[in-house]
Amino acid sequence: MAAFTPQQLGQAVSETLATRTSIRLEEVSTVYEGERRPAIRNVNLTLATKELVYVVGPNASGKTTLLETINGLLPIYQGRISVFGLDVATRGRLVRREIGYVPQDFMVEPGEPYTALDVVMMGRYGRIGVLNNPTERDRESVVEAMTLLEIDQLAQRPMGKLSGGQQQKVMLARALAKEPKILLLDEPFSNLDPASRETIPLLISRLHEEKELTTLIVTHDVHGILEACRRVVVMNNGLIVADDVPEKALEKGGAQS
Numbered sequence: 001m002a003a004f005t006p007q008q009l010g011q012a013v014s015e016t017l018a019t020r021t022s023i024r025l026e027e028v029s030t031v032y033e034g035e036r037r038p039a040i041r042n043v044n045l046t047l048a049t050k051e052l053v054y055v056v057g058p059n060a061s062g063k064t065t066l067l068e069t070i071n072g073l074l075p076i077y078q079g080r081i082s083v084f085g086l087d088v089a090t091r092g093r094l095v096r097r098e099i100g101y102v103p104q105d106f107m108v109e110p111g112e113p114y115t116a117l118d119v120v121m122m123g124r125y126g127r128i129g130v131l132n133n134p135t136e137r138d139r140e141s142v143v144e145a146m147t148l149l150e151i152d153q154l155a156q157r158p159m160g161k162l163s164g165g166q167q168q169k170v171m172l173a174r175a176l177a178k179e180p181k182i183l184l185l186d187e188p189f190s191n192l193d194p195a196s197r198e199t200i201p202l203l204i205s206r207l208h209e210e211k212e213l214t215t216l217i218v219t220h221d222v223h224g225i226l227e228a229c230r231r232v233v234v235m236n237n238g239l240i241v242a243d244d245v246p247e248k249a250l251e252k253g254g255a256q257s
């Protein structure tokens, strides 16, 4: 077999990495408008395609900032982020089409007129386009996501009249209905009752496997994650202080959640 020249080898390695890497942050720092201190600093993080990673850390450690930076919702002050090889700084809109995001603080006004069904259907908007009507495929995705989260019976209820846990399930269904390649979930289980806290993380893990989703989940529930994944990132004070298998990461990170 002909030997690679160093240049050819470098090229082959880059190509392999490019196809296997879904999210890559290189020395990324994010500064909020009007602030001087970066909320995350010099973050290096690579997620392979189909990887499931939990992110833990105390309040204000930068977890939400990390997700919103990956999503291209916050301007990067320094460094580079690519998603499936696309530069998030310049191709953010394209990148966001492939991401199902459940934000931590989705503010729902009590008088919010949108029904649960409307909100889940919003997950399809990027695919439907402004001028088109939903197709059968759009309807199927919405029904499937709502059935999986067992919120089909809430379809016609206004979002503002649902409980916090029900709203959280609607937001998860919206992210799944989008049929994304990446899931970014920010404390998606925080309002759920004990029964749903058992079943919904398992559901997410199963969908992650079946649909080969790259999944990043922020949580404060460190006990629940030992069995749930093979990799945990611990943040503290804007830095990644550990990135390892769950037991080691929590030990190194001082279980700082």
Ligand SMILES: Nc1ncnc2c1ncn2[C@@H]1O[C@H](COP(=O)(O)OP(=O)(O)OP(=O)(O)O)[C@@H](O)[C@H]1O
Pocket: 032, 033, 035, 039, 057, 058, 059, 060, 061, 062, 063, 064, 065, 066, 104
């Ligand atoms: N919109 C904002 N403007 C200015 N500073 C912000 C803003 N949002 C967050 N910060 C700051 O950035 C830092 C990281 O906040 P972030 O929300 O990422 O923390 P977190 O780890 O998600 O915390 P929590 O566990 O409470 O959700 C904090 O010091 C916070 O005060």
Ligand SMILES: [Mg+2]
Pocket: 063, 064, 065, 104, 186
């Ligand atoms: Mg947060």
